[in-house]
Amino acid sequence: MKECVIVDGVRTPNGRAHKDKGWFRNKRPDELMTAVYTALFERNKQVRPEDVEAVFVGTAAQVGMQNDIGRLAWLAGGFPESVATNTICQQCPSGMAAVEHAARAIMCGEGDIYIAGGVEDMLHVPMGYAMDFPPRLSERYSMADIPMGATAEKVAQLYNISREDMDNMAFYSNKKAAAARDQGKFNNEIVPVEGEQEDGTKFTVDRDQWIRDNVSMEAMATIKSPFKEDGVVTAATSSPLTQGACALILMSREKADELGCQYHLKYKGGVMAGCDPTVMGIGPIYAVKRLLERTCVGVDQIDVVEINEAFASQSLACLRELGLEKNAPFEKTNLWGGALALGHPLGESGARIIITLNNIMKTERPNARFGLATLCGGFGNGNASLWERVN
């Protein structure tokens, strides 16, 4: 089998999905997606759009402005009609599924150059928009247990995750994200995009909007759960509603060498695992266990972890059950912060964490061998992918 390497990865800054305050409130998700497609080709002149075998794009809600967004953003951006696109839905892991589709196609020899990424605009296409659940589902599950916040509360209870540990995770997520931003660590992945301040002034957005600079344990302790009477999951320990897009160039190693492209990581493997949708947040436990078994890599060999912080409760439960880490601040997990601070544009995040993992392993942990990226998804989907340093 061929080897698949990451040649480049970029993302838009994450904007707040708010109709009055969001910096990208007047941007459409296809515009954000086109911005990352464009940036990839501008940064990698040796890669011609017409030489791309196919484009895979993840999005959690393929409806309205996000209907077949991978294709429509490609065409609207002026890219060649001859290149096929495939918009993929696996709820939050959609972007990771897109990357895995490309990696597997490369390894099987179906093609040498792929674009993969994800996009979500939770302002214009709100979570659950136009959702029509099969009535029969209620014969199997209590529908009150299916919404994301309810699952996060249930996981906190089942895995005994304390409110204090969740607040602590949110605190460090924001601190680490702010430090990474201030030290310019996101500069290699963020593509500046024009946005608007609250008063309508246009400006070039080059940083994530959600990061809270004045986060404090005392203030967080006062917030009530919006999900459950006397619940423990709050706005601070939930990923906020976000707009954002990202994309990577994935290539066979031979092609990357032929074109003179630099790379640091290769795809070692990926696993999608299903679980009970009422505790969807623990999906990574199943996916990561199976992934490590199949790739014969031990938990202690994982040097860097990116786990999507959909909720503090579920990410802490996963990290603990997998024996990766116990409590924030972590030693190898989400070193530049996570979704609690950066935001979580659903179908984008699975690809975004791979981009960040790649950048962390290139710069901050250059000797790290294995990097793990994993996330949960609504209705019980876990996804995990393992990446290995090649040089």
Ligand SMILES: CC(C)(COP(=O)(O)OP(=O)(O)OC[C@H]1O[C@@H](n2cnc3c(N)ncnc32)[C@H](O)[C@@H]1OP(=O)(O)O)[C@@H](O)C(=O)NCCC(=O)NCCS
């Ligand atoms: C949790 C959620 C409902 C909160 O939405 P919201 O009420 O619009 O959120 P806000 O950001 O306005 O926060 C609510 C309050 O908490 C406060 N708050 C939030 N995070 C805080 C923090 N870290 N520290 C201090 N205060 C904080 C806000 O300031 C706000 O208080 P205010 O109204 O007095 O200003 C929403 O973010 C959500 O649904 N998240 C989950 C998304 C999801 O399910 N994704 C899929 C995962 S699988």
